[in-house]
Amino acid sequence: SAEVQAAHPLLYYTGWxxxxxxxxxHQTEIGEGVGVxxxxxxxxxxxxxxxxxxxxxxxxxxxxxxxxxxGKAGAVYGKPNxxxxxxxxxxxxxxxxxxxxxxxxxxxxxxxxxVWGDMHIVLPANTxxxxxxxxxxxxAYVVRTxxxxxxxxxxxxxxxxxxxxxxxxxxxxxxxAPAQSANWWSTVAAATTVAQRTIRVPAQYGAAANAPPAxxxxxxxxxxxxxxxxxxPADLIISLSEVRGTILLTTRDREGAxxxxxxEPEGGYNLYKTAVKHYPGxxxxxxxxxxxxxxxxxxxxxxxxxxxxRLPHVRKIVTPGGxxxxxxxxxxxxxxxxxxxxxxxxxxxxxxxxTDGNSRCDSKQLLDLxxxxxxxxxxxxxxxxxxxxAVHAAAKALDTALxxxxxxxxxxxxxxxxxxxxxxxxxxxxxxxEWSRDDFDQRWGWIKGDDP
Numbered sequence: 500s501a502e503v504q505a506a507h508p509l510l511y512y513t514g515w516x517x518x519x520x521x522x523x524x525h526q527t528e529i530g531e532g533v534g535v536x537x538x539x540x541x542x543x544x545x546x547x548x549x550x551x552x553x554x555x556x557x558x559x560x561x562x563x564x565x566x567x568x569x570g571k572a573g574a575v576y577g578k579p580n581x582x583x584x585x586x587x588x589x590x591x592x593x594x595x596x597x598x599x600x601x602x603x604x605x606x607x608x609x610x611x612x613x614v615w616g617d618m619h620i621v622l623p624a625n626t627x628x629x630x631x632x633x634x635x636x637x638x639a640y641v642v643r644t645x646x647x648x649x650x651x652x653x654x655x656x657x658x659x660x661x662x663x664x665x666x667x668x669x670x671x672x673x674x675x676a677p678a679q680s681a682n683w684w685s686t687v688a689a690a691t692t693v694a695q696r697t698i699r700v701p702a703q704y705g706a707a708a709n710a711p712p713a714x715x716x717x718x719x720x721x722x723x724x725x726x727x728x729x730x731x732p733a734d735l736i737i738s739l740s741e742v743r744g745t746i747l748l749t750t751r752d753r754e755g756a757x758x759x760x761x762x763e764p765e766g767g768y769n770l771y772k773t774a775v776k777h778y779p780g781x782x783x784x785x786x787x788x789x790x791x792x793x794x795x796x797x798x799x800x801x802x803x804x805x806x807x808x809r810l811p812h813v814r815k816i817v818t819p820g821g822x823x824x825x826x827x828x829x830x831x832x833x834x835x836x837x838x839x840x841x842x843x844x845x846x847x848x849x850x851x852x853x854t855d856g857n858s859r860c861d862s863k864q865l866l867d868l869x870x871x872x873x874x875x876x877x878x879x880x881x882x883x884x885x886x887x888x889a890v891h892a893a894a895k896a897l898d899t900a901l902x903x904x905x906x907x908x909x910x911x912x913x914x915x916x917x918x919x920x921x922x923x924x925x926x927x928x929x930x931x932x933e934w935s936r937d938d939f940d941q942r943w944g945w946i947k948g949d950d951p
Contacts, residue, residue: 514578516576519542519570521547522539522540525537529595535595537587538587539587541583543575543582544570544582547569547570548567597847598610598841601851603843604836604847609834616837617739619737620739620834622735623831624732624733624734627705627727627827627830629824630825631725633704636702636725637699637701637702638722640698641696644690644696656670663701664703664806678698700723702724704811705807706811708725734752734753735816736844737749739790739792744768745762746767747760747762748814750816759821763815773789774786778804780800781799781800784796784804792828811827814826845925847925847926848926848927849926849927849929850926853928857941857943858933862928866906868922870910878891878894879891
């Protein structure tokens with residue numbers, strides 16, 4: 500009744516709406532020298548919590564710590580246990596927080612001062628794929644020897660190790676127990692038959708596969724290449740994440756669609772052990788490569804751990820078509836990011852085309868995201884040149900105007916869908932603040948007019 504509404508103005512026409520509000524100022528660092536200030540707003544609280552350890556309600560200026568209660572959810576239009584929540588920041592702090600304040604991620608590499616969450620490695624097209632772990636594959640090599648006075652080449656253990664981008668110790672390991680004896684190499688080098696002079700050497704992969712010795716052509720060098728299964732047909736994004744010790748490698752296409760996933764059970768717990776095994780020259784640098792997809796700290800990789808001048812990073816992934824393969828995630832041309840870069844292929848979208856300042860959402864970007872418009876047929880497909888383009892453009896404009904309200908209605912219905920709400924949670928909207936008194940009339944003057 501009118502009497503009830505007059506006595507309880509917050510009852511509104513569809514039910515009670517709670518008016519408790521909490522505004523929290525956050526000041527924190529999200530990386531090395533990267534400080535940010537932002538605000539979180541909690542509206543429609545039923546009650547405001549007491550300051551921890553007291554019976555006094557929280558007030559302006561009180562400090563609130565992580566996990567401290569701030570209040571009890573209230574009602575919105577008669578529906579209980581609901582709040583309105585916002586996170587707001589100015590442009591400078593958005594840039595500090597997200598690395599940019601507009602558009603898709605275009606930085607050639609991810610930030611180094613702020614790195615957290617999942618890692619995202621963008622492999623360039625044409626990256627080599629392997630049928631088995633190339634680090635465990637070996638090839639046969641016949642040790643070269645010459646007779647006195649012949650002017651031929653005499654291989655030494657060190658020269659063969661250098662030739663195949665490895666160490667003498669690894670060559671000995673590849674050749675088993677006999678190679679552990681002190682006179683093994685001299686015995687091999689003095690042998691008279693090819694079979695006796697044949698040893699195992701590491702298969703070549705990654706950057707080393709394109710770095711043949713000076714006396715070999717690239718074609719001849721392929722004899723010692725690790726066995727390949729193909730190449731990536733386009734850019735692929737490999738995301739590294741960890742859940743309770745299991746490392747998950749998710750393959751996405753350039754638009755962010757998931758192609759498949761590989762798991763490394765206990766991989767997180769065994770990461771340092773893996774680094775010691777595959778990067779014995781400098782395990783700390785290897786650990787960073789495995790964990791972050793790049794080296795961020797001061798420890799440089801050991802020359803003995805490199806392959807053709809690059810530190811390899813071999814993992815198993817799912818390739819387009821659903822087939823698993825091994826790949827070096829550190830080829831030339833690779834790009835490495837983290838969640839701190841807010842990649843657009845994960846859905847992060849800046850909505851910044853609503854500039855009329857009237858506190859209504861008039862964003863074409865947002866409408867196109869929620870309710871894309873069907874393509875407009877060209878009414879004059881046989882009309883050539885600029886005139887044909889102009890006719891088609893006019894048809895598009897008319898089509899957009901005629902269907903605008905219907906699209907708005909469908910978009911409004913869609914935002915209540917769980918999957919769409921999740922998609923919208925990755926949007927960052929640039930809008931005038933509703934907490935400013937200075938432009939109140941500009942933002943709300945339309946209420947007095949005829950504009951619906």
